[in-house]
Amino acid sequence: MxxxxxxxxxxxxxxxxxxxxxxxxxxxxxxxxxxxxxxxxxxxxxxxxxxxxxxxxxxxxxxxxxxxxxxxxxxxxxxxxxxxxxxxxxxxxxxxxxxxxxxxxxxxxxxxxxxxxxxxxxxxxxxxxxxxxxxxxxxxxxxxxxxxxxxxxxxxxxxxxxxxxxxxxxxRGCVEVLVHVAGIPAHAAFPERGVNAIELAARATLALAALEMPTDPVLGKMVLVPTDIISAPYPSISALPSKVSLRYDRRTGVGETAETVMQQIRAALAPIDPVAFTVEVSASDYQSYTGISFRFPRDLPxxxxxxxxxxxxxxxxxxxxxxxxxxxxxxxxxxxxxxxxxxxxxxxxxxxxxxxxxxxxxxxxxxxxxxxxxxxxxxxxxxxxxxxxxxxxx
Ligand SMILES: [Zn+2]
Structure with a gap:
């Protein structure tokens, strides 16, 4: 060169x-x-x-x-x-x-x-x-x-x-949020004996879709969109699952933080069930070409x-x-x-x-x-x- x-x-x-x-x-x-x-x-x-x-x-x-x-x-x-x-x-x-x-x-x-x-x-x-x-x-x-x-x-x-x-x-910023939905497993023949996490997750997605998004004067209207849904155990044969996890991508404006985003989501979910939902910022493990390992939470202001x-x-x-x-x-x-x-x-x-x-x-x-x-x-x-x-x- x-x-x-x-x-x-x-x-x-x-x-x-x-x-x-x-x-x-x-x-x-x-x-x-x-x-x-x-x-x-x-x-x-x-x-x-x-x-x-x-x-x-x-x-x-x-x-x-x-x-x-x-x-x-x-x-x-x-x-x-x-x-x-x-x-x-x-x-x-x-x-x-x-x-x-x-x-x-x-x-x-x-x-x-x-x-x-x-x-x-x-x-x-x-x-x-x-x-x-x-x-x-x-x-x-x-x-x-x-x-x-x-x-x-x-x-x-x-x-x-x-x-x-x-x-x-x-x-715009981006916060990636995981919403975990805890159910109570039961035999699929007797669903009334448990709590179906899939049905709770369905109600959660509707509640979050109806959330009013803030508008930033420069960056415009913000967005909240689900990008993943996974139940556990998978497959769940003849049984209600014990858990469903949803991943949400939230585009953010200036001044919004991961904490304010999660507060808004928690407040929307609490009326559905006061204890079934837990909310966290998603994080993954990475390694650089120099061999450094680290965990990165998807929270980009x-x-x-x-x-x-x-x-x-x-x-x-x-x-x-x-x-x-x-x-x-x-x-x-x-x-x-x-x-x-x-x-x-x-x-x-x-x-x-x-x-x-x-x-x-x-x-x-x-x-x-x-x-x-x-x-x-x-x-x-x-x-x-x-x-x-x-x-x-x-
Ligand atoms: Zn690039």
């Missing part, structure tokens, strides 16, 4: 090299190798790989604080379904790079690495700028970014997830950075200068912004090449022209942020 970047960064070459490594969550080691090699060749003066395997590269004066962090994740979702070409070829055809992860989000990650490297190579950085290639975003949005934020303490964050080159300043914030204004002026729309909008999916902005309150915006509707689909691809525009925006922002007082509340 070293010789390829002597004349600056080639975002197409880097995107292809990243796409060709594939890598689902927890298997990002070969992608991390490519990222480190590219950062080294491009003049990042410090490259840190943390315990979870996130790779963070830094440029700018060594003693200055990190003013801005650009984040892009290295993992992809599986390339399932029938593709018209090898999903990990990184073929370039018709002005598009093809393959799993081109849009979500090896292309945006490559653009961030190139944009920041170009800012350091061609401009005069008065401050430190970092790029994180983070792990496992597809399964633990936000949590993997924690060690990056702890280690480098950036003043502000750019989420580089695909936004079709539009500015994003907000994102919403966030919103005000339009008047100096970071937003700085991005808008870069976009206007480069002929792009400064109109702010919101992401429709969860991102690592849930950690940066939602949990830590760091000024955060989203901007990336690639259409969100191209993420996770068969025959995913990204436009080379969009990648090059993103490099220009990231470069301009990395330079401009030096003159911005991020702490000043707009």
């Amino acid at each position: 070293a010789n390829r970047f002597e004349q600056g960064c080639d975002v197409v070459t880097l995107t292809r090299a990243l796409v060709q490594q594939g890598a689902m969550a927890g298997q990002e080691a070969p992608v991390a190798d490519v990222v480190r090699a590219a950062m080294q060749a491009l003049g990042f003066d410090k490259i840190v790989t943390d315990d979870l395997g996130n790779v963070t590269g830094l440029v700018g004066p060594r003693d200055a604080p990190v003013k801005l962090l650009f984040d892009g994740h290295m993992d992809v979702v599986p390339a399932s379904g029938l593709w018209s070409r090898d999903p990990f070829s990184g073929d370039v055809q018709g002005g598009q790079i093809h393959g799993r992860g081109t849009t979500d989000m090896k292309g945006p990650l490559a653009a961030a690495i190139c944009g920041v490297a170009e800012a350091a190579r061609t401009g005069d950085l008065s401050h430190r700028v970092a790029v994180s290639a983070s792990v496992m975003e597809e399964v633990i949005e936000g949590a993997a970014l924690s060690p990056v934020l702890d280690t480098h303490a950036p003043e502000a964050v750019v989420i580089c997830e695909p936004s079709d080159l539009e500015l994003k300043i907000a994102q 919403a966030w919103h950075t005000p339009e008047t914030h100096p970071l937003v204004r700085a991005v808008q002026s870069c976009l206007t200068d480069l002929g792009l729309s400064p109109q702010p909008g919101r992401y429709e999916f969860c991102t690592n912004g849930s950690e940066a902005a939602g949990r830590r309150g760091l000024p955060t915006i989203g901007f990336g090449p690639g259409r969100p509707s191209d993420a996770h689909i068969i025959d995913e691809s990204i436009s080379v022209a969009a990648l090059e525009q993103a490099v220009a925006v990231y470069r301009a922002l990395a330079l401009r942020i030096g003159a911005v007082d991020i702490a000043r509340v707009g």
Whole structure:
């Protein structure tokens, strides 16, 4: 990789090299190798790989604080379904790079690495700028970014997830809730001798479907939807089951927490039966490619950075200068912004090449022209942020 970047960064070459490594969550080691090699060749003066395997590269004066962090994740979702070409070829055809992860989000990650490297190579950085290639975003949005934020303490964050080159300043949160319904098993020939957990669960789903969802002024009306139902034991032959578990996906607004969401659900279920229902946040076990095991509760806070914030204004002026729309909008999916902005309150915006509707689909691809525009925006922002007082509340 070293010789390829002597004349600056080639975002197409880097995107292809990243796409060709594939890598689902927890298997990002070969992608991390490519990222480190590219950062080294491009003049990042410090490259840190943390315990979870996130790779963070830094440029700018060594003693200055990190003013801005650009984040892009290295993992992809599986390339399932029938593709018209090898999903990990990184073929370039018709002005598009093809393959799993081109849009979500090896292309945006490559653009961030190139944009920041170009800012350091061609401009005069008065401050430190970092790029994180983070792990496992597809399964633990936000949590993997924690060690990056702890280690480098950036003043502000750019989420580089695909936004079709539009500015994003907000994102709904997500809390995944398990509702356990306890029944009293009995012989199916005499159901009156027990309590049927399936019938209780049916009444619970109707009560939760009727719940009035709050409306967030920026993020719109919230959503509560069941995504799983499972009874135990399964199969339950000639017997009422002892338990039914329901999984709910609740999209949340700014200020809502897992606790307020669970309180609302408990209050709706108590009139059906005061003791049959227990409610908890769902959690799963994961392992990083570096061998760290951890448990992740699916509790991803919403966030919103005000339009008047100096970071937003700085991005808008870069976009206007480069002929792009400064109109702010919101992401429709969860991102690592849930950690940066939602949990830590760091000024955060989203901007990336690639259409969100191209993420996770068969025959995913990204436009080379969009990648090059993103490099220009990231470069301009990395330079401009030096003159911005991020702490000043707009
Ligand atoms: Zn993504």
